[in-house]
Protein backbone atom coordinates (compact mmCIF):
# COMPACT_ATOMS: atom_id res chain seq x y z
CA UNK A 399 0.00 0.00 0.00
CA UNK A 400 1.27 3.44 -0.94
CA UNK A 401 1.90 5.79 1.91
CA UNK A 402 0.06 9.05 1.45
CA UNK A 403 0.94 10.50 4.86
CA UNK A 404 3.65 12.82 3.63
CA UNK A 405 1.59 14.44 0.91
CA UNK A 406 0.49 18.04 1.40
CA UNK A 407 -2.59 19.88 0.20
CA UNK A 408 -2.25 21.13 -3.33
CA UNK A 409 0.36 18.55 -4.27
CA UNK A 410 -0.26 16.77 -7.54
CA UNK A 411 0.55 13.12 -8.07
CA UNK A 412 -0.08 10.41 -10.62
CA UNK A 413 -1.37 7.30 -8.97
CA UNK A 414 -1.07 3.77 -10.29
CA UNK A 415 -2.81 0.94 -8.47
CA UNK A 416 -6.23 -0.22 -7.34
CA UNK A 417 -9.27 1.89 -6.51
CA UNK A 418 -12.86 0.89 -5.73
CA UNK A 419 -15.78 2.91 -7.07
CA UNK A 420 -18.57 3.64 -4.62
CA UNK A 421 -21.12 6.43 -4.53
CA UNK A 422 -24.37 7.21 -2.75
CA UNK A 423 -26.26 3.91 -2.60
CA UNK A 424 -23.11 1.78 -2.28
CA UNK A 425 -22.07 3.93 0.70
CA UNK A 426 -25.46 3.50 2.28
CA UNK A 427 -25.21 -0.28 1.91
CA UNK A 428 -21.60 -0.48 3.09
CA UNK A 429 -22.33 1.54 6.19
CA UNK A 430 -25.45 -0.43 7.07
CA UNK A 431 -23.45 -3.65 6.64
CA UNK A 432 -20.77 -2.28 8.97
CA UNK A 433 -23.37 -1.27 11.54
CA UNK A 434 -25.05 -4.68 11.35
CA UNK A 435 -21.70 -6.47 11.59
CA UNK A 436 -22.28 -8.08 8.22
CA UNK A 437 -19.66 -9.07 5.69
CA UNK A 438 -18.21 -6.27 3.55
CA UNK A 439 -17.75 -7.14 -0.15
CA UNK A 440 -14.10 -6.01 -0.23
CA UNK A 441 -11.34 -5.33 2.27
CA UNK A 442 -11.71 -1.76 3.45
CA UNK A 443 -8.29 -1.75 5.14
CA UNK A 444 -6.03 0.38 2.98
CA UNK A 445 -8.67 0.66 0.27
CA UNK A 446 -8.94 3.74 -1.93
CA UNK A 447 -12.52 4.74 -2.64
CA UNK A 448 -13.34 6.61 -5.81
CA UNK A 449 -16.65 8.48 -5.86
CA UNK A 450 -17.57 7.54 -9.38
CA UNK A 451 -20.42 6.04 -11.38
CA UNK A 452 -19.17 5.36 -14.90
CA UNK A 453 -21.30 5.32 -18.03
CA UNK A 454 -22.00 2.02 -19.72
CA UNK A 455 -18.90 0.53 -21.29
CA UNK A 456 -18.68 1.14 -25.03
CA UNK A 457 -17.84 -1.94 -27.13
CA UNK A 458 -14.14 -2.68 -27.17
CA UNK A 459 -13.31 -0.31 -24.32
CA UNK A 460 -12.30 -1.00 -20.72
CA UNK A 461 -14.64 1.60 -19.30
CA UNK A 462 -16.74 4.57 -20.37
CA UNK A 463 -16.44 8.12 -19.09
CA UNK A 464 -15.56 7.87 -15.40
CA UNK A 465 -14.96 11.20 -13.70
CA UNK A 466 -15.61 12.04 -10.05
CA UNK A 467 -19.00 12.79 -8.54
CA UNK A 468 -19.70 15.40 -5.82
CA UNK A 469 -17.97 14.16 -2.68
CA UNK A 470 -20.07 16.06 -0.13
CA UNK A 471 -22.97 13.66 -0.67
CA UNK A 472 -20.80 10.96 0.91
CA UNK A 473 -19.84 13.12 3.91
CA UNK A 474 -22.14 11.39 6.38
CA UNK A 475 -20.65 7.99 5.51
CA UNK A 476 -16.96 8.84 5.03
CA UNK A 477 -15.89 9.00 8.72
CA UNK A 478 -17.30 5.50 9.31
CA UNK A 479 -15.35 4.11 6.37
CA UNK A 480 -12.17 5.90 7.43
CA UNK A 481 -12.53 4.31 10.87
CA UNK A 482 -12.66 0.93 9.13
CA UNK A 483 -9.29 1.65 7.55
CA UNK A 484 -10.09 3.23 4.21
CA UNK A 485 -6.87 5.00 3.28
CA UNK A 486 -8.04 7.51 0.68
CA UNK A 487 -11.03 9.01 -1.05
CA UNK A 488 -11.12 10.50 -4.53
CA UNK A 489 -13.84 12.91 -5.64
CA UNK A 490 -14.66 16.50 -6.41
CA UNK A 491 -15.55 19.50 -4.29
CA UNK A 492 -15.41 20.39 -0.63
CA UNK A 493 -16.04 18.18 2.43
CA UNK A 494 -17.71 18.74 5.78
CA UNK A 495 -15.72 19.67 8.90
CA UNK A 496 -16.51 16.16 10.21
CA UNK A 497 -14.77 14.58 7.23
CA UNK A 498 -11.75 16.88 7.62
CA UNK A 499 -11.55 15.86 11.28
CA UNK A 500 -11.88 12.15 10.47
CA UNK A 501 -9.17 12.36 7.80
CA UNK A 502 -6.81 13.79 10.41
CA UNK A 503 -7.85 11.36 13.16
CA UNK A 504 -7.46 8.23 11.02
CA UNK A 505 -4.57 9.60 8.94
CA UNK A 506 -6.40 9.27 5.69
CA UNK A 507 -6.35 11.55 2.70
CA UNK A 508 -8.85 13.14 0.33
CA UNK A 509 -7.88 13.63 -3.29
CA UNK A 510 -9.50 15.68 -6.00
CA UNK A 511 -9.34 14.59 -9.57
CA UNK A 512 -10.20 16.46 -12.73
CA UNK A 513 -13.90 17.22 -12.43
CA UNK A 514 -15.97 16.86 -15.57
CA UNK A 515 -13.13 15.18 -17.44
CA UNK A 516 -14.59 11.68 -17.44
CA UNK A 517 -13.53 10.85 -20.98
CA UNK A 518 -9.90 11.73 -20.35
CA UNK A 519 -9.83 9.82 -17.07
CA UNK A 520 -11.12 6.70 -18.83
CA UNK A 521 -7.72 6.59 -20.52
CA UNK A 522 -6.07 5.89 -17.17
CA UNK A 523 -8.23 2.87 -16.38
CA UNK A 524 -6.61 -0.39 -17.45
CA UNK A 525 -9.01 -2.93 -15.96
CA UNK A 526 -12.45 -3.00 -14.41
CA UNK A 527 -14.12 -5.74 -12.40
CA UNK A 528 -17.53 -5.83 -10.79
CA UNK A 529 -17.20 -6.43 -7.05
CA UNK A 530 -20.66 -5.96 -5.55
CA UNK A 531 -24.17 -4.54 -5.77
CA UNK A 532 -24.65 -5.24 -9.49
CA UNK A 533 -28.31 -4.26 -9.14
CA UNK A 534 -27.20 -0.67 -8.58
CA UNK A 535 -26.03 -0.39 -12.18
CA UNK A 536 -23.70 2.62 -12.44
CA UNK A 537 -23.64 2.78 -8.64
CA UNK A 538 -22.27 -0.75 -8.24
CA UNK A 539 -18.83 -1.24 -6.72
CA UNK A 540 -16.14 -1.77 -9.35
CA UNK A 541 -12.51 -2.53 -8.78
CA UNK A 542 -10.43 -0.43 -11.15
CA UNK A 543 -6.76 -0.79 -11.99
CA UNK A 544 -5.54 2.66 -12.88
CA UNK A 545 -2.30 3.95 -14.33
CA UNK A 546 -1.05 7.52 -13.91
CA UNK A 547 -4.38 8.66 -12.56
CA UNK A 548 -4.06 12.41 -11.82
CA UNK A 549 -4.77 13.41 -8.22
CA UNK A 550 -4.56 16.68 -6.31
CA UNK A 551 -4.42 16.52 -2.52
CA UNK A 552 -7.59 18.13 -1.14
CA UNK A 553 -7.30 17.22 2.56
CA UNK A 554 -4.01 15.89 3.90
CA UNK A 555 -3.25 13.63 6.86
CA UNK A 556 -2.59 16.72 9.01
CA UNK A 557 -6.19 17.81 8.44
CA UNK A 558 -5.43 20.74 6.15
CA UNK A 559 -8.10 21.50 3.58
CA UNK A 560 -7.30 22.99 0.17
CA UNK A 561 -10.62 24.86 0.28
CA UNK A 562 -9.76 26.41 3.64
CA UNK A 563 -11.93 26.35 6.75
CA UNK A 564 -15.58 25.56 6.21
CA UNK B 565 -51.81 20.73 -41.75
CA UNK B 566 -48.53 18.81 -41.93
CA UNK B 567 -48.38 15.28 -40.60
CA UNK B 568 -45.18 14.27 -38.82
CA UNK B 569 -44.77 10.63 -37.88
CA UNK B 570 -43.73 10.05 -34.29
CA UNK B 571 -40.97 7.76 -35.57
CA UNK B 572 -39.31 10.77 -37.12
CA UNK B 573 -39.31 12.47 -33.74
CA UNK B 574 -37.88 9.35 -32.12
CA UNK B 575 -34.99 9.24 -34.60
CA UNK B 576 -34.24 12.94 -34.15
CA UNK B 577 -34.28 12.73 -30.34
CA UNK B 578 -31.96 9.75 -30.45
CA UNK B 579 -29.44 11.53 -32.66
CA UNK B 580 -29.60 14.67 -30.50
CA UNK B 581 -28.93 12.70 -27.29
CA UNK B 582 -25.77 11.28 -28.82
CA UNK B 583 -24.64 14.61 -30.23
CA UNK B 584 -25.22 16.54 -27.01
CA UNK B 585 -23.36 14.04 -24.85
CA UNK B 586 -20.36 13.36 -27.09
CA UNK B 587 -19.64 16.73 -28.67
CA UNK B 588 -19.12 19.79 -26.52
CA UNK B 589 -20.91 22.78 -28.06
CA UNK B 590 -18.56 25.07 -30.02
CA UNK B 591 -19.65 28.16 -28.05
CA UNK B 592 -18.74 26.56 -24.70
CA UNK B 593 -15.43 25.36 -26.14
CA UNK B 594 -14.67 28.87 -27.39
CA UNK B 595 -15.43 30.35 -23.96
CA UNK B 596 -13.16 27.77 -22.31
CA UNK B 597 -10.31 28.62 -24.69
CA UNK B 598 -10.75 32.34 -24.11
CA UNK B 599 -10.77 31.76 -20.34
CA UNK B 600 -7.57 29.75 -20.54
CA UNK B 601 -5.81 32.73 -22.14
CA UNK B 602 -7.02 35.08 -19.42
CA UNK B 603 -6.00 32.95 -16.46
CA UNK B 604 -2.77 33.88 -14.69
CA UNK B 605 -2.68 30.95 -12.28
CA UNK B 606 -0.88 27.91 -13.58
CA UNK B 607 -3.29 25.53 -11.88
CA UNK B 608 -6.36 27.21 -13.38
CA UNK B 609 -4.73 27.09 -16.81
CA UNK B 610 -3.92 23.42 -16.39
CA UNK B 611 -7.46 22.52 -15.38
CA UNK B 612 -8.97 24.45 -18.28
CA UNK B 613 -6.49 22.76 -20.61
CA UNK B 614 -7.59 19.37 -19.39
CA UNK B 615 -11.27 20.26 -19.82
CA UNK B 616 -10.51 21.27 -23.41
CA UNK B 617 -8.47 18.09 -23.93
CA UNK B 618 -11.31 16.06 -22.45
CA UNK B 619 -13.74 17.44 -25.03
CA UNK B 620 -11.37 16.55 -27.87
CA UNK B 621 -10.74 13.08 -26.46
CA UNK B 622 -14.48 12.44 -26.04
CA UNK B 623 -15.13 13.51 -29.63
CA UNK B 624 -12.34 11.37 -31.09
CA UNK B 625 -13.09 8.28 -29.05
CA UNK B 626 -16.87 8.50 -29.04
CA UNK B 627 -17.02 8.75 -25.27
CA UNK B 628 -19.36 10.85 -23.19
CA UNK B 629 -17.84 14.22 -22.22
CA UNK B 630 -18.85 13.44 -18.66
CA UNK B 631 -20.04 10.22 -17.02
CA UNK B 632 -23.07 12.06 -15.69
CA UNK B 633 -25.01 12.06 -18.91
CA UNK B 634 -27.72 13.85 -17.02
CA UNK B 635 -31.43 13.71 -16.74
CA UNK B 636 -32.40 14.23 -20.36
CA UNK B 637 -34.57 17.32 -20.78
CA UNK B 638 -36.34 17.54 -24.11
CA UNK B 639 -37.85 20.83 -25.29
CA UNK B 640 -40.37 20.54 -28.11
CA UNK B 641 -41.54 23.66 -29.90
CA UNK B 642 -44.39 22.38 -31.98
CA UNK B 643 -45.86 24.36 -34.83
CA UNK B 644 -49.63 24.62 -34.49
CA UNK B 645 -50.09 23.39 -38.07
CA UNK B 646 -48.47 20.06 -37.26
CA UNK B 647 -50.35 16.88 -36.53
CA UNK B 648 -48.30 14.15 -34.91
CA UNK B 649 -49.13 10.61 -35.98
CA UNK B 650 -48.46 8.27 -33.06
CA UNK B 651 -47.63 8.94 -29.41
CA UNK B 652 -45.38 11.93 -28.86
CA UNK B 653 -44.24 11.11 -25.32
CA UNK B 654 -43.51 7.49 -26.23
CA UNK B 655 -41.52 8.59 -29.27
CA UNK B 656 -39.42 11.01 -27.21
CA UNK B 657 -38.66 8.45 -24.52
CA UNK B 658 -37.89 5.72 -27.03
CA UNK B 659 -35.61 8.16 -28.81
CA UNK B 660 -33.79 8.94 -25.57
CA UNK B 661 -33.38 5.23 -24.79
CA UNK B 662 -32.13 4.53 -28.34
CA UNK B 663 -29.55 7.31 -28.22
CA UNK B 664 -28.35 6.58 -24.71
CA UNK B 665 -28.04 2.86 -25.44
CA UNK B 666 -26.27 3.40 -28.75
CA UNK B 667 -23.65 5.73 -27.29
CA UNK B 668 -23.22 3.69 -24.07
CA UNK B 669 -24.28 6.65 -21.94
CA UNK B 670 -25.29 6.32 -18.30
CA UNK B 671 -28.56 4.92 -17.02
CA UNK B 672 -29.05 7.49 -14.28
CA UNK B 673 -32.84 7.61 -14.04
CA UNK B 674 -34.68 5.79 -11.27
CA UNK B 675 -38.42 5.26 -11.49
CA UNK B 676 -39.40 6.18 -7.97
CA UNK B 677 -37.75 9.16 -6.27
CA UNK B 678 -38.41 7.70 -2.82
CA UNK B 679 -38.06 3.96 -3.28
CA UNK B 680 -35.14 4.60 -5.74
CA UNK B 681 -34.48 1.09 -7.16
CA UNK B 682 -32.95 0.03 -10.45
CA UNK B 683 -31.90 2.78 -12.84
CA UNK B 684 -32.65 3.16 -16.53
CA UNK B 685 -32.35 5.72 -19.33
CA UNK B 686 -35.84 7.19 -19.18
CA UNK B 687 -38.20 8.97 -18.80
CA UNK B 688 -36.98 12.34 -19.95
CA UNK B 689 -38.39 15.60 -18.62
CA UNK B 690 -40.43 16.88 -21.56
CA UNK B 691 -41.47 20.50 -22.11
CA UNK B 692 -43.81 21.29 -24.98
CA UNK B 693 -44.69 24.67 -26.38
CA UNK B 694 -47.05 25.48 -29.22
CA UNK B 695 -45.63 27.97 -31.71
CA UNK B 696 -46.60 29.22 -35.17
CA UNK B 697 -45.78 27.22 -38.28
CA UNK B 698 -45.65 23.61 -39.41
CA UNK B 699 -42.32 22.43 -38.00
CA UNK B 700 -41.06 21.01 -34.72
CA UNK B 701 -37.90 22.25 -33.06
CA UNK B 702 -36.40 19.64 -30.76
CA UNK B 703 -33.74 20.51 -28.21
CA UNK B 704 -32.08 18.00 -25.92
CA UNK B 705 -30.35 19.25 -22.77
CA UNK B 706 -28.81 16.46 -20.66
CA UNK B 707 -28.57 18.06 -17.22
CA UNK B 708 -26.00 16.67 -14.80
CA UNK B 709 -27.10 16.56 -11.21
CA UNK B 710 -23.90 17.72 -9.58
CA UNK B 711 -24.95 21.16 -10.76
CA UNK B 712 -28.74 20.67 -10.85
CA UNK B 713 -28.54 20.05 -7.08
CA UNK B 714 -27.34 23.64 -6.65
CA UNK B 715 -30.51 25.23 -8.05
CA UNK B 716 -32.02 27.99 -5.93
CA UNK B 717 -35.40 29.68 -6.00
CA UNK B 718 -36.41 32.78 -4.10
CA UNK B 719 -39.69 34.63 -4.08
CA UNK B 720 -38.64 38.28 -3.68
CA UNK B 721 -40.92 41.09 -2.63
CA UNK B 722 -42.06 43.19 -5.59
CA UNK B 723 -40.23 46.15 -4.04
CA UNK B 724 -36.87 44.35 -4.03
CA UNK B 725 -34.06 46.19 -5.79
CA UNK B 726 -31.64 44.87 -8.37
CA UNK B 727 -28.84 44.83 -5.77
CA UNK B 728 -30.72 42.26 -3.69
CA UNK B 729 -31.35 40.10 -6.71
CA UNK B 730 -27.72 40.27 -7.78
CA UNK B 731 -26.65 39.27 -4.28
CA UNK B 732 -28.96 36.26 -4.38
CA UNK B 733 -27.44 35.15 -7.70
CA UNK B 734 -23.90 35.65 -6.41
CA UNK B 735 -24.70 33.74 -3.24
CA UNK B 736 -26.10 30.85 -5.26
CA UNK B 737 -22.79 30.65 -7.14
CA UNK B 738 -20.85 30.90 -3.86
CA UNK B 739 -22.84 28.10 -2.32
CA UNK B 740 -22.23 25.90 -5.35
CA UNK B 741 -18.58 26.74 -4.70
CA UNK B 742 -16.14 24.08 -5.91
CA UNK B 743 -18.70 21.26 -5.93
CA UNK B 744 -20.56 21.51 -9.23
CA UNK B 745 -17.67 21.57 -11.70
CA UNK B 746 -16.88 25.24 -12.21
CA UNK B 747 -16.45 27.19 -14.44
CA UNK B 748 -20.21 27.49 -14.55
CA UNK B 749 -22.84 28.64 -16.95
CA UNK B 750 -25.35 30.44 -14.75
CA UNK B 751 -28.97 30.40 -15.91
CA UNK B 752 -31.30 32.91 -14.28
CA UNK B 753 -35.07 33.05 -14.60
CA UNK B 754 -36.82 36.19 -13.39
CA UNK B 755 -40.59 36.61 -13.31
CA UNK B 756 -43.59 34.40 -14.03
CA UNK B 757 -44.53 32.09 -11.17
CA UNK B 758 -42.30 29.93 -8.97
CA UNK B 759 -42.43 26.99 -11.38
CA UNK B 760 -42.10 29.23 -14.43
CA UNK B 761 -39.03 31.05 -13.06
CA UNK B 762 -37.35 27.64 -12.72
CA UNK B 763 -38.22 26.76 -16.30
CA UNK B 764 -36.94 30.15 -17.48
CA UNK B 765 -33.64 29.59 -15.66
CA UNK B 766 -33.27 26.23 -17.37
CA UNK B 767 -34.19 27.62 -20.78
CA UNK B 768 -31.80 30.52 -20.24
CA UNK B 769 -28.93 28.00 -20.39
CA UNK B 770 -29.77 27.45 -24.04
CA UNK B 771 -29.85 31.11 -24.99
CA UNK B 772 -27.31 33.74 -25.86
CA UNK B 773 -26.12 36.57 -23.65
CA UNK B 774 -26.75 40.15 -24.68
CA UNK B 775 -27.64 42.40 -21.74
CA UNK B 776 -25.65 44.64 -19.46
CA UNK B 777 -27.10 42.84 -16.43
CA UNK B 778 -25.60 39.57 -17.68
CA UNK B 779 -22.23 41.18 -18.35
CA UNK B 780 -22.21 42.85 -14.91
CA UNK B 781 -23.14 39.62 -13.15
CA UNK B 782 -20.43 37.71 -15.00
CA UNK B 783 -17.85 40.28 -13.95
CA UNK B 784 -18.89 40.10 -10.31
CA UNK B 785 -19.05 36.29 -10.28
CA UNK B 786 -15.58 36.12 -11.76
CA UNK B 787 -14.26 38.20 -8.88
CA UNK B 788 -15.28 35.46 -6.42
CA UNK B 789 -12.01 33.60 -7.13
CA UNK B 790 -13.71 30.20 -7.03
CA UNK B 791 -12.09 29.32 -10.35
CA UNK B 792 -11.81 26.02 -12.23
CA UNK B 793 -12.42 23.10 -9.85
CA UNK B 794 -12.82 25.68 -7.11
CA UNK B 795 -9.04 26.00 -6.81
CA UNK B 796 -8.94 29.73 -7.53
CA UNK B 797 -8.75 31.80 -10.67
CA UNK B 798 -10.53 34.35 -12.77
CA UNK B 799 -12.90 31.88 -14.38
CA UNK B 800 -15.70 31.01 -12.00
CA UNK B 801 -18.34 31.33 -14.72
CA UNK B 802 -18.13 31.19 -18.48
CA UNK B 803 -21.42 33.00 -18.98
CA UNK B 804 -24.48 34.33 -17.18
CA UNK B 805 -27.75 34.05 -19.07
CA UNK B 806 -30.92 35.73 -17.89
CA UNK B 807 -34.46 35.18 -19.13
CA UNK B 808 -37.39 37.27 -17.92
CA UNK B 809 -41.18 37.05 -18.14
CA UNK B 810 -44.06 39.22 -16.92
CA UNK B 811 -45.06 38.56 -13.33
CA UNK B 812 -47.68 39.46 -10.69
CA UNK B 813 -47.90 42.82 -8.87
CA UNK B 814 -47.36 41.02 -5.58
CA UNK B 815 -44.21 39.12 -6.42
CA UNK B 816 -40.81 38.72 -8.07
CA UNK B 817 -39.70 35.10 -8.43
CA UNK B 818 -36.02 34.50 -9.19
CA UNK B 819 -34.49 31.11 -9.93
CA UNK B 820 -30.81 30.38 -10.42
CA UNK B 821 -29.92 27.23 -12.30
CA UNK B 822 -26.23 26.43 -12.12
CA UNK B 823 -24.78 24.47 -14.99
CA UNK B 824 -21.29 23.02 -15.08
CA UNK B 825 -18.59 23.50 -17.72
CA UNK B 826 -20.11 20.45 -19.40
CA UNK B 827 -23.19 22.42 -20.40
CA UNK B 828 -24.48 20.24 -23.19
CA UNK B 829 -27.30 20.59 -25.66
CA UNK B 830 -28.22 19.92 -29.26
CA UNK B 831 -31.18 20.99 -31.43
CA UNK B 832 -32.77 20.16 -34.73
CA UNK B 833 -35.79 21.37 -36.65
CA UNK B 834 -37.94 18.77 -38.41
Ligand code: SF4
Pocket residue numbers: 465466467513514515630631632633634707708709710711744745824825826
Ligand atom coordinates in the same frame (compact mmCIF):
# COMPACT_ATOMS: atom_id res chain seq x y z
S1 SF4 C 1 -21.54 18.77 -12.65
FE1 SF4 C 1 -21.41 18.55 -14.88
S2 SF4 C 1 -19.25 18.15 -15.39
FE2 SF4 C 1 -19.58 17.84 -13.18
S3 SF4 C 1 -19.94 15.65 -12.98
FE3 SF4 C 1 -21.95 16.64 -13.12
S4 SF4 C 1 -22.46 16.66 -15.31
FE4 SF4 C 1 -20.30 16.20 -15.13
